[in-house]
Amino acid sequence: MVSPSGPSDEKKPQPAQEENSDTLKYQLLGPSLTKAGQDAVDQQKVSEIIYEASKGSKFFNHEQERDRNLTVKIERIRKEKARLERLDLSHELRRADEYLAELESTRDLSQYVIHVDCDAFFAAVEELDRPELKLVPMAVGKGVLTTCNYLARKFGVRSGMASFVAKKLCPQLVLLPQNYEKYTAKAKEIRAIMAQYDPLFESASIDEAYLNITPYCVDNNMNPEEVVQQMRAEILETTKVSVSAGIAANAKIAKISSNQNKPNGQFRVANERSAIMDFMRSLPVRKVNGVGRVFERELSSIGIETCGDIYPHRALLTKLFGEKAFQFLAQCYLGLGRTKIEPVETHERKSVGTESTFHEIGDKEVIRAKLNWVAQELEKDMARTQFKGRTLVLKVKLHTFEVLTRQTAPPRAISQAKDLYAFALPMLVKLEKDIPGMKLRLLGLRCTNLVSTKKPGINFFGVVAAPPPSRPALIENSDGNTMEHEISAEEAFETAARQEIQDEMNDLEQLSQEAANIPDSPPAAKSINSSPPPQWDCPICGRAQAADDRLFNDHVDFCLSRQTILQAVQDTSDPSEQGFSSAPSRKRKPISQSSSDPRQKRLFFQ
DNA sequence: GCGGATCAC
DNA sequence: TATGGTGATCCGC
Incomplete structure (x- = not known):
């Protein structure tokens, strides 16, 4: 629901019914209540402080x-x-029980799955460099x-948590800027060790x-607890970072x-049905991945606090929350x-x-300048990931924190900044028309319905290159009225549509060619080699990126600098200029740390 | 398919 | 003074 109230929402007194603020205060506590280290904290007092610090802000409202x-x-x-509950639910009850029985038949207790989680990771890495930070809240x-x-x-x-709120809670709190490069390097060390225990591990x-x-336990004739104990000790010994781990029959319970x-501990739920059911029975639903603050409150309102509470309500769940939610909760109850x-x-x-x-x-x-900046950024990401998008989504957050999205399907897949901008602008213009006096605090662009432009491995020559003739740039003249924008927007669509017909025949071929020819895409895009090499995953973007150390490092540098730029440019008035000028120099990581190299490669190719 | 909402990290 | 960015999924229409 769009609130047409541009500036009209001056804080209204709001006294009439002093509504219950408990739920709001709980909401303001943030999403990470389930994190460790909060047990001894007086949440009542904390929520009061947060409430007072936030009261009256737009975020708060x-x-x-x-x-x-x-x-x-x-x-x-x-x-x-x-x-x-006044109706006859025997049908729903039977259906639920049938589903539970069906699920039960799929139960697999043969695997030892573990989830490894670094303790306060970024903070821990910073403490390695500056041990004195261990002694202060940071x-x-x-x-x-x-x-x-x-x-x-x-x-x-x-x-x-917003840092100014954190300062209210803890005035002596030491705040450090993020240093992804450091965390990434440390994460790489840790993963190198984990790979020895499961080369197919999942980050x-x-x-x-x-x-x-499971294979490691069998090969070394060890039980899972011993293995995890050993692995955690090895990680702590060689990387000086402590990790916690969960051991169970599946990923959900391991997590x-x-x-x-936590911290620096491990916990196992045995691979036995009764042990799992016992564990789940008393487990608050909020602890399960996928149950957040909202679902927690909804479940609580009908009397479900723990996973054990799910069973007596099983006949109601589909009707109240939908089929997917029922299936999800059924798995929670059974611990699957x-x-x-x-x-x-x-x-x-x-x-x-x-x-x-x-x-x-x-x-x-200024908003257009921001949109252009976002389009430029997205172009880089599209090039890096080697995709084009058949659908473009515009996201805005109003000054009131209300979020809106609009999407459009250009006549062909796009990835270049000028196209992203050209197809996003009409959506923005329409929003401006619908919301007079629109003020933004966020702009975003996202491509979906992706088309891969990864090189097919063949086709080195015979390039018809012929890049598509440049579309009308759709430059908004300063102070232009919205009418003009809309007209030029439609023209852009028509032009693009005509072009699509022209391109139709060789479209796919061209896509892959264009990807290989993009000049400022990250170096990985240039590696056209004959044999499919093993891939390495970038610790920043998490995707497989390059074939060898040098290209991998180049790519990581690219990702790192991008992160840094994004951070530096935030809240500056002219990002397209200041971002790059204020970007810190990129520091190279050593190429091929010989000893730590070969064993980290993945074995999944074949 | 679209837009809002929730969730994780 | 002041509350993030990326990606996924589900629901209701």
Whole structure:
């Protein structure tokens, strides 16, 4: 719902009904309540401080609105539940039980899956360089905290929190800027060790991974606890970073378990049905990956707090939350999860996007400059990932924190900044028309319906190159009225449509050629070799990127500098200029640290 | 297919 | 004074 109220939302007194602010306060505590290190914290007091620090801000008002909407939704759920309970639910009950039985028959207890999670990773890496930081509450991140050490958590500080709020909770908090290069290097060391235990391990993020250690246990005649104990000790010994781990029959329970004895601990749920069911029965649903603050409240409202509570409500779940949610909850109750662990490279990407936040902007010209900047960024990402998009999604966040998206399907797949901009602008213009006085705090672009432009490996010669004739640039004249924009936008569509017909025959061939010829794409794009080499995954973007050390390093440098630029440019008035000028010099990593190289390669090619 | 919403990290 | 970026999925229309 678009609030047409541009500047009209001066803070209204809002006194009439002093609504219950408990749920809002809980909401304001942030999403990372389940993180470790919060047990001894007085959450009541913390939420009061956060509430006071936030009160009256636009962010706060938006959260308040969301909270009100959720409260309404929950009331509907409760009413619906009451209505359903007066009906005959035997059919639903039978259907639920049949599904549970079917799920049960798929239970696989033969695998030892582990989830490894670094403890306060970014903070821990910083403490390695400056041990004195271990003695003070410290967090990494500027506007919003990325992570914090355990001393800081004692004050209620946590990741995702605005730093000025964190300072209120803990005035002596030391804030450090992010240094991805350092974290990436350290993560690489850790992964090198994990690869020895499962060469097909799955990186879930820079500081998390899943491993299937079943073969290792068999080969070395060890039980899983011993293996994990040994691996954690080895990681701590050689990288000086402590990790926690969960051991279970599947990824879902392993993930939950790794949080159980954090930091620097491990926890196992035995590969036995009864042990799993016992564990799940008392487990708060919020601990399960996929249950966030909203779903937690919805479930709580009908009496589900733990996974054990799911069973007596099984007949209601589909009607109240939908089929998928029912299936998800059924798996939670039974403690089922996937046992297949595979490298991330095998997953197919579905979208590529960029977004950036800035100070409130109302000026149309400045907004266009921002859009252009975002389009330039996305072009780089499209080149890096070697995709074009058949669908383009524009995302804006209004000054009120309300988020809107609009999408369009250009007549052919696009990836160049000028195309991204040209097809995004009409959507922006329409928003400007619909929301008079629109002020933005974020702009983003995302391509979906991806078309791969990866080189097919053949086709070195006979390039018909002939790049598509440049489309009308669709430059908005300064102070132009919206009419003109819309007309030129339609023209752009028509031109592009005509062009598509022309291009239709050789389109696919051309796509791959263009990808190989993009001048400022990261170096990896140039590696056209004859044999398919093993791929390495970039610790920044997490994707397989290059064939050898040098190209891999080039790519990582590219990713790193991009991150740094994005961070440096944030909230500057003219990003396209200042971003690059203020970008710190790129530091190369040593090529081919011989000793740590060969064994990290993946064995999945064949 | 579109837009909103939720979730993870 | 002030609350992130990337990617995925699901739901209701």
